Amino acid sequence: MPSGSPTSGVGRVIAGRYLLLHRLGSGGMGHVWLAHDQRLACEVALKEIVFRDPAEAGHEREARVARARAEARHAAGLRGHPHVVTVHDVLEHEGLPWIVMEYVAGAVDLRDLVARRGPLAPAECARTGLAVLDALTAGHERGVMHRDVKPANILLAPDRTGAPYGRILLTDYGISVQPDAGETRYTLASALVGTSGYLAPERVTGGPPTPAADLFSLGCTLYYGVEGHGPFDRESHLAELTAVVTEEPRPAVGAGALEPVLRALLAKDPAQRMTAAQAEAALARIVAPQGDGYVRTQTDLGSRPHWNEASALPPAAAAAPVVAPSPEPGRRRRTRPRALQALVSGGLGLALALGGVWYALADRTTDDGTDAAPYGNTVGLAAPLKAGDCVLADWPGAARFTGTPRLSLDPTCRDKAPDGQVMAFFEAASAEQARTLGQARCEELTREVRERLADVRSFAVLPTQAGFETAGRRAACLVLGAHGPVYGPLAGHRRPGSAFTDTATMQKRDCLDARSNRDVRLVSCEGRHDEQVLGFTRLDAGLTLAQARTRSDTACARDVPPADYGFDPSVYEAGSWTGEGSWKSGTHFVVCTVRKQNGGTMEGDEP
Structure with a gap:
């Protein structure tokens, strides 16, 4: 086996x-x-x-x-x-x-932390950078290049005092190499080793691994930490590699004092790139800028970041789903400055900034707004939006995302087939900053949720000048159905055991309990489940819903084969679910799943 x-x-x-x-x-x-x-x-x-x-x-x-x-x-x-x-x-x-x-209890990698909680504050990102830089430099002194520095390879865990994320660790030396030791490189000559959006340009064009290349990857990683996305994120690996070599990174909007360091680390020419010593000094000044010396930072261990507080979730959807399956995933020790040790291990609590989206929902009329209308009278909400609020959008014309819609709430998040949900907020210093940056910041903060769903778009609800304080000094970041309603709560606002009212709320890696053709429920992937969502495909526009339900399994086996996700083809097969909403909207999306061929349940240790 x-x-x-x-x-x-x-x-x-x-x-x-x-x-x-x-x-x-x-x-x-x-x-x-x-x-x-x-x-x-x-x-x-x-x-x-x-x-x-x-x-x-x-x-x-x-x-x-x-x-x-x-x-x-x-x-x-x-x-x-x-x-x-x-x-x-x-x-x-x-x-x-x-x-x-070593097993690092309570650890979370930087990629997942930022994706779930939002970008780091510049000082906290700089503290993380100091720790990773210290690890890289120790390796470089031994001639070991890491070659895959990225957010997923940085772990944050509680330190011995219990301070959250006080311990920072670099992991995964799986593709590291010692070029000066004549070590065999276990890759094909034509293959690039590393992660596309985090490779240095000289590595993309065939140059050797060097400390400077690792520093470029560190710069990309720190950029992700404060922005919530990589500087060269694109729709494909090839596009990312091309951007690394030929394009400048996207302007950083949340980097603050870290921006000059990022710019210096991301220099295309390795000879012009910031050195490790320069980076260490610059990062240390950001963490503790008092005077000319570095000051040990103190942490109140009795306080905890705001994301530990339980957030209110909308009621679980209880309506029977309108979905159906077809019938048929000893080193040489370097002396570390005491100030650096203090800065890195001081255990600053993460101050995460919220950010993100693509479409700005601004009240473009001459209405200045009032305290009772935080987003203006055209939007029409009398109170500020809250996390998890489900909204209905009444667009002024026939086309969605054209003009400024009037918004109302669906308190149950199921009774009125909501168009979308509030997924995050962008905290702004002024109404002008909310209008200037809200569009881009909401785009990034909702990126992960949108990538897991089949047919949604992001939207920013921006406060007016007069309504800025009433709105809580922030823009609301929505995720809306691109062509129709979402029919229920999204992402983390869904409760385990809740029934799907339509396939629109199914997302990648969801685990499903299929009780019948019309009763499908969200369950934990750690326990027994019938199917797991792998992705989506689209069927021909001319098919009826009934025809789709007989052909969708075959389409999913072709377009989203379970073997591509590590599932043994002798044990597993492709499955699918179709929903009425996708046919009403004309998008004809089908949810593709994996299930056991013998009809048995899957367990928490599947790929």
Whole structure:
């Protein structure tokens, strides 16, 4: 049975010692598991190599095994560094290597943290940058280039005092290399190694890995930290690579004092790029700007960031869904300045800024607004919007997203087929700043939600000058159905166990409990479920809804094959769900899922 199959999961004992408890995550080389070391009675993290395709196992086996050993060797060389995940051992089990690593309890990677909570404040992002820079520099002194610095490879976890996100760690040395050691590079000569939007331009054009290239990737990562998106994010990997080489990064709107550092780190010419020493000094000045010296920052451990507070959610949708399936995923120690240690480990609480969207909903009439109409009389709301509010949009013309609609609320988020929902807010210093930046900031903050749904667009509701204080000094960021209603709550505002009223609210990686052709419910992916959403496809405009339900499985198997997401084709098959809303709007979107061929339930340890 290939590694990565269902039999390689929970309860398996590796090398007679490590009991797999559950999967922590997956990456390009394999899975990372939480495991119990039965000999030392402690928890560790284990990385396993995965060959989902038997042909790949034969062709790439030697190279990928060697890369795993190189990762262990490079990371072990930095053992004990406060900002590098510790590697304890590398072992072989059933012919494949497993890397035994430190388990970082309570950790979240920077990508997920920003995606869920919004961009970091510039000073907090600078503190993160100092820690990562210190880890990179320690590796560079040993001749080890990381080559894949990106938000997903930076972990933030509570420190020993319990301060949230006080500990910052660089992980995943899976593609690192020591060019001066004559080390074999386990990649094809024509292949780029790294993540497209975070590669330095000289690496894209075939240059060797250097410390300067890692610093460029660090600049991209810090840009993501304060902006919520990468400086070269595009619709495809090829477009990102092209942008890295030929285009300037998008202007940073939330970087503040960090903006000059980002600009210097993202210089196209490595000779003109900021050095590690210059970056360390600049970042330290942002974290603690008092006077000419650096001052240790203090943290009130009794306080917690605002996102720990439970947010009110709309009532669970209870109506029967109008969806149906077709019938038929020892290093050389560098002396660290004491001030730097204090700045990095001081445990500043993250001050996250909200941001984001594409379409600005501004009251363009001469109406200045009143305290009773925070967004102007044309929009018509008497009170400011709140997180999770479901809205109905009455557009002035026949076309959606044309002109300024009048908004009203659907308190139940289901009774009136809402057009969309408030997903975030952009905090502004003035009404003018809200109108100037609200469009772009709401675009970025709602990006992750929109990418998981089939047919939505973002929209910013902007306060008037007179209504700015009443609106809470912020713009409301909506996600609206692009061609019709969304029929219910979206993303994190849905409750487990709630029924889908239409496929419009189904999003990628949702796990489904299919009780009948008309009763489908959202459930946790950690437990048993019938199907998991992988993506979407669109059927021909001439098909009726009844015809679509007989052809959608075949379309999903062709356009969104489960094998592309790591599901064994001998065990799993493509499924699909269709909704009346998609046919009423004329978009003809179909939700594509994966399910077991024998009709059995799926478990929490699936790919």
